[in-house]
Amino acid sequence: MAGESEGECNRTNAFVVSARKRAMQNVAKRAGEGMLFAVASFVAVIVLFIFYFVARDAVPFFQIRGFSEFFTSSNWYPADDPAQFGALAIIYGSLMVTLGSALIAVPMGVAAAICLSDILPFSVRQYAKPVIEMLAAIPSVAFGFFALVILAPLLQNNGGPLLMWAWWILVSPFMLLAVIVISDLLTTKITEPKRRQQLHLFFMIFLGLLSVFLLFKVGTVLYGIQILTGTNALNVSIILSFMALPTIVSVSEDALQAVGRDIREGSYALGATRAETILKTVLPAGSSGILAAVILGIMRALGETMVVWMASGNSSQIPEPWFNYLQAIRTLTATIAGDMGEADQVTGSARFHVLFAMGLLLLVISFISNLVSERIVVRQRKILSGQ
Amino acid sequence: MIKKILLFVVLLSLTLSVTAGAAVTALVLDGSTTVGPVAKTFAAYFTKKYGVRVTVSESGSGNGAKSLINGSCTIATMSRAMKEAELAAARQKGVNPVASVVALDGLAMVVHPANPVRSLTKAQISSIYRGTITNWREVGGPNASIVVIQRESNSGTEESFKELVVGKGVQITGRAETQSSNGSVKSRVSSTLSAIGFLGHGFVDRSVKVIAVNGILPTVATVKNGTYPVSRPLYFYTNGQPAGLVKQFVDLPKTAEGKRMITELGFINR
Structure with a gap:
């Protein structure tokens, strides 16, 4: 009896806290929260500081030379006398390889993510994903060396056949899908089952033949192309897309996983096939995550320096015609890396500040695209949650 | 009090070591990046042989000339001869640059x-780099566009090439690809x-x-x-006729050991 009351007493004591102890706890709580806040704001402050210091050294360039030359001229002769700082071709080169790598990496990356999350059995996925993520661990200088020493001569010597095979392998699955989907769509309105089947078959054969003809025709055109220089925008786009792939695959696979089993099962329960579930339920639900993955991947390509410096050819020209990926280009990042050594920090000439102007431009581009993607993600979430 | 004495001793020893250091650091070289390898090899050899510390900076030929005129270096290394303006500035400051x-x-x-072209004239090379000749056919080769490869703008080799072949103040075509070193130019051309x-x-x-x-x-x-048109001498510039240690250093290219080092670095003895 005595023991019992003692135990009760102890139990109540555990919850009764003296005023002093409570004050201590309060202080500790404040300190802990404060520290976490400091760490979090530190990151934000770093970003602000980078912006400030880059902008501080970029502004003198525009004060000395004004805006129009930098953005409208393609004459990049920083070492000549008189010097010319036209960066239009360089900005164009940066955007060109970024777009090129996105065109290769985004369809491949998203397709791979769908395959990993919804099609491959779990045991395979367990091994496949870490292997894809390993791509991200390869240092960029190794990619650059590969691009310069192996891919560039390969493109020069066997460029045409390589392009043809790439076209066939990459485009034929999409063509097949398109043929099936289009002939499906063309025949949905027809109610009579037998007639629909006949028409469906006809469209399949007709469109199939058309696409095979297209594949073959474009293939022969590509086969005839002689690539003059292997260090060109195509080479860099291919390598950059490899570098962006692991990010895109990994992040969008996570997004697709996050869609959840219940939604998929709901879709199946309504009688949808697996393809319909993926296309009409899982992809829209995971679209904001996929978009974030794509933006991350594109930022990786835009900011990459070593590969473009080694393998883009570094000639400050806008290719002719403007979409010609087989000519050498020069990017903002490579120009900063290449000209930094010569730029005179002490006298602070225009040649020094122009590099910071380029850095600022890169910062602004990535800042804007991050902002835009953020907005799209938020809006997408609102739409999906029915608000 | 003891602290003050200690501080005094420390300061004194510092001053002593600095002056002693200045006595040993007899030679300061500044200038061309192209001459850099020779200057550095000579410096290492000189330090080993005579126990004299030699510092070598590579800030470009123009800066080398400036340093010599301002008296901040004993020898200016230059991959070109001094310009009239530089000589005039030197005379004004009472400096008498002597080249060796x-x-x-x-x-x-x-x-x-595999390229069948064996020889080009200087004018043809200049036109190729200016972008007025764009096909090998125009200079007796096969029908193929020319891939022009140059060096980064911070290269001394690029600068002398421009001066000797393309011409001063003439712009190299924007189509020219840019490589960052002799090695990568070789790798690109060979492939x-x-x-x-x-x-x-x-x-x-x-x-x-x-x-050719x-x-x-x-x-x-x-x-x-001197019959090969795209070559240039590399210089050591001193203030007045070199004497003593400076003379010994400047005369290194005339010794057998100096000649061997120059040949090993891929330069040509005079």
Whole structure:
């Protein structure tokens, strides 16, 4: 009896806290929260500081030379006398390889993510994903060396056949899908089952033949192309897309996983096939995550320096015609890396500040695209949650 | 009190060591990046042999001249002769620059080994780099566009190439690809059928084909006697006639040991 009351007493004591102890706890709580806040704001402050210091050294360039030359001229002769700082071709080169790598990496990356999350059995996925993520661990200088020493001569010597095979392998699955989907769509309105089947078959054969003809025709055109220089925008786009792939695959696979089993099962329960579930339920639900993955991947390509410096050819020209990926280009990042050594920090000439102007431009581009993607993600979430 | 004494002692020993250091650091070299390898090798040799500390900075020929005029270096290394304006500025400051040639450097024009072109004139090379000649057909080669390869703008080799071949104040075409070192120019030219580039004489090997300029191939002999048109002497500039240690250093290229080092670095003895 005595023991019992003692135990009760102890139990109540555990919850009764003296005023002093409570004050201590309060202080500790404040300190802990404060520290976490400091760490979090530190990151934000770093970003602000980078912006400030880059902008501080970029502004003198525009004060000395004004805006129009930098953005409208393609004459990049920083070492000549008189010097010319036209960066239009360089900005164009940066955007060109970024777009090129996105065109290769985004369809491949998203397709791979769908395959990993919804099609491959779990045991395979367990091994496949870490292997894809390993791509991200390869240092960029190794990619650059590969691009310069192996891919560039390969493109020069066997460029045409390589392009043809790439076209066939990459485009034929999409063509097949398109043929099936289009002939499906063309025949949905027809109610009579037998007639629909006949028409469906006809469209399949007709469109199939058309696409095979297209594949073959474009293939022969590509086969005839002689690539003059292997260090060109195509080479860099291919390598950059490899570098962006692991990010895109990994992040969008996570997004697709996050869609959840219940939604998929709901879709199946309504009688949808697996393809319909993926296309009409899982992809829209995971679209904001996929978009974030794509933006991350594109930022990786835009900011990459070593590969473009080694393998883009570094000639400050806008290719002719403007979409010609087989000519050498020069990017903002490579120009900063290449000209930094010569730029005179002490006298602070225009040649020094122009590099910071380029850095600022890169910062602004990535800042804007991050902002835009953020907005799209938020809006997408609102739409999906029915608000 | 003890602290003050200690501080005094420390300061005194510091001053002593600084003055002692100044006595040992007899030679300060500043200037060309091209002459840099020679200057550094000489400096290491000189330090080993005479126990004299030699510092070498590579800030470009123009800065070397400036340093000599301002008295902040004992020897200016330059990959070009001093300009009239620099000489005038030197005279105004009471400095009398005296040149002595260290070595000769020939710039070899290189193409892919399979390219049938054997020789180009200086004017043709200039037109190729200015972008007015764009096809090998125009200079007696196959029908293929020329891939022009140059060096980064911070390269001394690029600067002398511009001066010797393209002409001063003339812009190299924007189509020209830019490589960051002699090695990467060689690698690109050796793997690109229709490329043309230029290399320091020491970097040439069998993976690329050297073409003659105005019918003359760069060899030790043609660079030495000045018939090869794309070559230049490399200089040491001193204030007044060199004497003592400075003279010993400047005269290193005349010794057998100095000649060996120059040859090993791929430059050509005068």
